[in-house]
Amino acid sequence: MSPIKSDPHPAAPLPDECQTMTDVRKGVDSLDRELVRLLVIRQGYMHAAARIKKTRDAVYDEARIEDVVAKVLTEAKAQGLSADIAEPVWRKLIERCIAHEFDEWDATKGRKTA
Numbered sequence: 001m002s003p004i005k006s007d008p009h010p011a012a013p014l015p016d017e018c019q020t021m022t023d024v025r026k027g028v029d030s031l032d033r034e035l036v037r038l039l040v041i042r043q044g045y046m047h048a049a050a051r052i053k054k055t056r057d058a059v060y061d062e063a064r065i066e067d068v069v070a071k072v073l074t075e076a077k078a079q080g081l082s083a084d085i086a087e088p089v090w091r092k093l094i095e096r097c098i099a100h101e102f103d104e105w106d107a108t109k110g111r112k113t114a
């Protein structure tokens with residue numbers, strides 16, 4: 001058997017190039033892998049925030065949440081992403097990121113149980 005493996009993620013067609021649902025699903029699956037890669041980096045920033053924030057109270061920051069959503073909506077408009085997709089997706093993303101940041105903060109510097 002050849003030691004050379006075929007590309008596990010062959011180039012996916014762009015939306016306008018899709019002719020079949022197989023094409024569409026190849027494109028979506030490929031795009032989702034890229035989104036996961038980017039979200040791993042975002043998750044890394046939550047670890048950094050948990051390391052840098054001195055108090056547990058600083059993890060949840062209402063003003064910053066609204067600032068993030070406003071910036072995302074501006075960018076969504078500029079790039080052509082529907083606000084009906086962007087706003088709920090980012091609000092849920094931030095909610096889960098905050099939960100992750102709390103877990104990380106507690107695990108590294110707080111809530112030490114005897």
Ligand SMILES: O=C(O)C(=O)C[C@]1(C(=O)O)C=C[C@@H](O)C=C1
Nearest residue numbers: 049059060061064065068094097
């Ligand atoms: O900006 C921060 O302080 C973050 O920790 C990032 C983030 C986010 O997910 O964007 C998470 C928690 C905060 O409450 C606000 C925003």
